[in-house]
Amino acid sequence: MKERLLTNTEPIDVFHYFEDLTFIPRESGNEKEVSDYLVNFAKEHGLEYKQDEWYNVLIRKEATPGYEDHPGVIVQAHMDMVCEKNGDVEHDFAKDPIVFEVEEDRVIAKNTTLGADDGIGVSFGLALLADDSIKHPAIEFVCTSDEERGLQGIENFDFTQLKGDYVINVDSDDEGVVVVGCAGGPVVKVNVPIRKVPADHKKEYYAIKITGLRGGHSGEDIHRGRANANKLLIRVLRALEENVRFDLSDITGGLKYNAIPRNAEAVIGIEKEDKAAVDAVIERFSGIFADEYRVNDPGITLEAVPQETADHILDEASSRRVLDYIDFTETGIIRRDQDYPQFVESSVSLGTISIKNDSAEIWIMTRSSKESQHRAMFQRIISLTKAYDGIYEVMSDCPAWEFDSESQLKKKFEDVFRELYGKDPSFMILHAGLEPCEFAVKVDRKLDMISLGPDIRDLHAPGEYVVISSTQRVWECFKRLIESL
Numbered sequence: 001m002k003e004r005l006l007t008n009t010e011p012i013d014v015f016h017y018f019e020d021l022t023f024i025p026r027e028s029g030n031e032k033e034v035s036d037y038l039v040n041f042a043k044e045h046g047l048e049y050k051q052d053e054w055y056n057v058l059i060r061k062e063a064t065p066g067y068e069d070h071p072g073v074i075v076q077a078h079m080d081m082v083c084e085k086n087g088d089v090e091h092d093f094a095k096d097p098i099v100f101e102v103e104e105d106r107v108i109a110k111n112t113t114l115g116a117d118d119g120i121g122v123s124f125g126l127a128l129l130a131d132d133s134i135k136h137p138a139i140e141f142v143c144t145s146d147e148e149r150g151l152q153g154i155e156n157f158d159f160t161q162l163k164g165d166y167v168i169n170v171d172s173d174d175e176g177v178v179v180v181g182c183a184g185g186p187v188v189k190v191n192v193p194i195r196k197v198p199a200d201h202k203k204e205y206y207a208i209k210i211t212g213l214r215g216g217h218s219g220e221d222i223h224r225g226r227a228n229a230n231k232l233l234i235r236v237l238r239a240l241e242e243n244v245r246f247d248l249s250d251i252t253g254g255l256k257y258n259a260i261p262r263n264a265e266a267v268i269g270i271e272k273e274d275k276a277a278v279d280a281v282i283e284r285f286s287g288i289f290a291d292e293y294r295v296n297d298p299g300i301t302l303e304a305v306p307q308e309t310a311d312h313i314l315d316e317a318s319s320r321r322v323l324d325y326i327d328f329t330e331t332g333i334i335r336r337d338q339d340y341p342q343f344v345e346s347s348v349s350l351g352t353i354s355i356k357n358d359s360a361e362i363w364i365m366t367r368s369s370k371e372s373q374h375r376a377m378f379q380r381i382i383s384l385t386k387a388y389d390g391i392y393e394v395m396s397d398c399p400a401w402e403f404d405s406e407s408q409l410k411k412k413f414e415d416v417f418r419e420l421y422g423k424d425p426s427f428m429i430l431h432a433g434l435e436p437c438e439f440a441v442k443v444d445r446k447l448d449m450i451s452l453g454p455d456i457r458d459l460h461a462p463g464e465y466v467v468i469s470s471t472q473r474v475w476e477c478f479k480r481l482i483e484s485l
């Protein structure tokens with residue numbers, strides 16, 4: 001039996017519940033046990049609760065006397081965690097407790113993920129509900145399931161039962177930065193029609209390969225100036241077109257629609273005598289990419305690898321359509337935020353390309369914290385797709401949480417923070433999805449929202465840790481914020 005290590009760690013209640021959670025398996029999709037734990041908590045504390053079929057749990061606590069007519073507060077966290085471990089470690093996330101250590105100011109799981117994302121948020125919610133000394137308006141604690149695989153739990157949550165006007169999401173990982181808005185946007189799958197014809201076996205075939213890019217999250221890393229392999233490839237092919245007549249046999253790029261593509265390749269067929277011209281283009285662009293990305297993406301490799309042969313090629317019209325479509329699709333930063341220009345407001349990422357039987361399939365992800373921009377980007381994708389006789393399908397569409405410069409909750413947080421620390425807090429607009437996005441569209445009255453949390457590092461990876469002193473400070477801030485509402 002694993003022994004308890006956090007019994008005396010302040011804030012006592014927060015770490016008590018956090019430690020409880022480390023005993024409960026809670027990988028995304030396996031939330032019944034943790035959901036039942038929350039239900040038992042509510043029962044033990046005599047609190048009204050509702051568990052839905054997705055294992056989301058809502059727990060209510062009535063306002064403290066004197067706070068009955070204040071607007072209610074919704075506190076929100078997710079119960080599931082990302083389960084990653086080091087390769088050489090025996091650990092079964094379906095039954096084994098998370099093994100962690102207390103190392104100076106950190107609670108750290110060295111060989112697995114810790115689940116501080118978002119076990120700390122859940123613990124804040126429970127500690128708040130359990131503590132009768134904190135004065136508060138009516139509380140609704142919304143603890144969702146299956147967040148990490150794409151906000152599945154909250155998408156199925158019944159928002160009509162909520163009464164509160166403030167939302168405090170406790171799923172941020174940087175004490176110094178409070179989130180006040182985040183990006184939404186559709187993931188669009190486009191199919192541009194193609195026709196394949198038999199390949200000319202007298203030609204020589206080469207795979208033009210781009211590898212070695214840094215990649216990253218297509219939202220959170222979009223401002224880092226890294227290359228998009230699909231876009232590099234198209235530049236090389238365009239330059240080839242000017243010098244060489246080639247047949248396009250295949251084109252692929254990227255592995256996940258929500259990541260910046262790290263590699264791409266096109267298989268082309270050429271006449272033997274054109275090989276020197278191809279080599280010259282490869283050499284020229286190797287130099288161009290090395291120069292253009294020498295700081296942000298210095299490992300780019302471009303090469304032409306000989307292939308046995310090819311079965312099919314795209315006919316000329318199809319080849320042009322596909323190359324044009326890829327070339328003319330926007331990618332990268334479209335606009336920066338007006339209030340906070342250090343943050344990206346709108347971006348597009350041309351994620352993946354692959355050739356199917358009768359079409360080229362291209363996945364594009366747009367993100368924007370401004371609904372009108374997100375519509376505009378989407379409209380441009382549709383127009384381009386129509387221009388090339390393609391069809392599009394919206395695979396998922398996360399709404400934006402727009403920043404509200406009039407936010408009372410943000411002002412109250414600033415007051416509490418200044419009073420505690422004598423300085424101003426920082427705010428950010430996250431260029432990725434977060435659960436408050438769902439609140440923003442699914443509740444038909446205007447909600448006032450922020451997202452906060454203590455310092456958690458190496459999230460989603462073995463070695464994840466939460467900083468104890470940071471948890472103390474954020475908990476203090478959180479309590480005072482609740483009392484100020």
Ligand SMILES: [Zn+2]
Binds near residue numbers: 078117118147171
């Ligand atoms: Zn999280």
